[in-house]
Amino acid sequence: MTIDLSLLETAATKWDEAAKKFEAVQKIYDSKVKSVSTDGSWSGQAYFVARPNMQVTHDQFTAAPKEARAIASILRDAHSQFVELRGKVKSAVADAEKAGMKVSDAGIASYDYSKASATAANAARHDPDLRNVEQSWTRHIEAAVRAVDDADQGVKLALKAAVEDPNPIDGAVNGFNNKAEGDIEKVEGKEAEELATRINSGDKLSDKEMAEFKRLFRDNEYNKAFSQTFLDGIGPKGVIDLNLKFNDRAKGDAEKDFRALQEGVATSLATATKSPSDPFYNKWREGLRKAGARDFDGGTVPLFGYQSFVELMTHGKNYGKQFLTDVGNDIIALEKSDKYGTGRWAMWQGAGLAPHKGIATDPLDSLLGIMSQQPNVATSFLDPGADGKNDHLKYLLKDRDWPTTATPSSISVHTSDLPFNRVGFGAALEAAATGDVPGADHVLGYHTEAESRVMHDTITILDDGRKGTHIPDNLRTNLGRMLVDYTPETHEILTGTGPYMDKDGVWHDGTGGKDSHMSVPKESLTRIMRGVADDGKAFGEMFEAERFYAAGTLSQTDFANPNERAAAIEGASHAFGFYDGISSDIARDKKNDAVSFANHAQTAEFVITGGMQAAASALKGQPIGFISDAVYRILYAGAYDWKEDQIAQANAAAAQETEYHFTTGQKQVNHLVSGWAQANGHGVDTGLSRHLVGSGQERYDSARTEALIYLD
Structure with missing residues (x-):
């Protein structure tokens, strides 16, 4: 730690000077000695013996400066590395001492009782985690010291390589290296x-x-x-x-x-x-x-x-955007161009047919999983673009023949999707549409134009007029989180009012950036939501997000204005009517599925980050602040365990032979409205509160009926 590293720079300068001296001697040798063998004045046996030796000497004078300058470069590189790395060692020690440690000459960190107050020292002695803290600081210092040693080994390797004789049989014993490399790396x-x-x-x-x-x-x-x-x-x-x-x-x-x-x-x-x-x-x-x-x-x-x-790439991270894009493009081009297509990725599926453990079955899907950890890359790769020329999203959602596996039986061979198909794609899709790594906490609203395009086109491509039950299982969870992230849009689309009513596409309401929105036909959205709802947990998260958004619209509405008040209640009722239409359709399709669906919905965990705002409210054109005291007052005052009620209704549906309608959504609206009234000084039993509760029933009923029509 105390060595004078400037000596490396001094030595490098000396080696540069040596290189110049070698070059000066070479000039003298070539002009005074070697020239005798080339000017035609010398001939005979002595000439033929001397000339090869002269060439060897000339080559050595040529190689010597090369080797000397390589050594100089290595020494300068070493100086730069050692100065930086020694600084990191000192910084690591200083950080440990600042955290209350003392560091021995061997780099071992231990709690410094001598500098602690009596109270702190006593607390440290009884802290069961102290040993782990000390070891953590020791490992931190060890890593910094090891980096110095690693660099030292690299310098040693480079110096050794620089002075090796590149051609032991050229006549020069331990000759200079004319291929010496001055770059350690x-x-x-x-x-x-x-x-x-x-x-x-x-x-x-x-x-x-x-x-x-x-x-x-x-x-x-x-x-x-x-x-x-x-x-x-x-x-x-x-x-x-x-x-x-x-x-x-x-x-x-x-x-x-x-x-x-x-x-x-x-x-x-x-x-x-x-x-x-x-x-x-x-x-x-x-x-x-x-x-x-x-x-x-x-x-x-x-x-x-x-x-x-x-598969190798999965062990790394932070790849360049262009590289990930190029590899993806090349794999897709390969799939489209030859006789194997995507079938090449499934050729060794089945019992005993996987000779290499851990290798990615479908490299494109695995690559998309890597992209999902870099959302800007995923968005760029899947964004159709303003001109619609990028067909990656359409190819992956609709056109690609995903790898399958064949299971033979005594009668025939059954072909099915590989169980992990689209896992990477689903993750990339979520990242591309939301701008966040998959599973991140939700910041409702705030999307770029490209992200909104991915969301819009995902819905329109997947919607083929069926109710969405064809959506692959491994996409449902990701699609559900995407819809949660776009709750401001889905609410307004289902409500059918404001700027979303007549729009189908993507637009932004400012100067660009994270202020873009998307809208799709409500029948398309309903069918995709129904498909996602086969994953009850995903549906539960969407329902929870709608609760927050509905509470947000209420909190931002002038309670004293009857017209605004009615519009907000009717909007929430309409949105929840669609949710209950979807629940009812599940019960209508297969009653026992409704029970499983409701049980999974109970496991939903919806997390949104505080301090953000969502898309513009259709009611007032003003941003809605989701995380606010007003929102929580409404939610808590109107507390309603919708998950338990959903399960109860699902069990009732399974016990009935006739079609059953869920009413969870309207009950949720009624409780939110009651909480809103209480937050504005009107008790539960006041005339206005009783009047408002149930006032959106007609809109709720029509929305639920409309959803069931779309899903018929």
């Missing part, structure tokens, strides 16, 4: 390439070599020079082969090591492909196209390159 990239090539050839690395392989990736986690050198050397085919080897060898005690290597290679891949303008990028992409379509198994059951490659 490029040297390490070459070393990683050599170790990877050995694994691909079937070699088993020693413990020391495995440790070095992991160090190389750990030390160069986000270094482009290292990553591109390594990947360019091994090539796409080598990477795919390497991942197959990693998966095959990741067993028992070795699993942790090989998973670490997978993460390292995947991180290098993300780092190397960040800049599409790099010459490396297009060359590597072209190689990946060829390797991705190639069969890497060679047996009776093919395994294609993209399957291994995308």
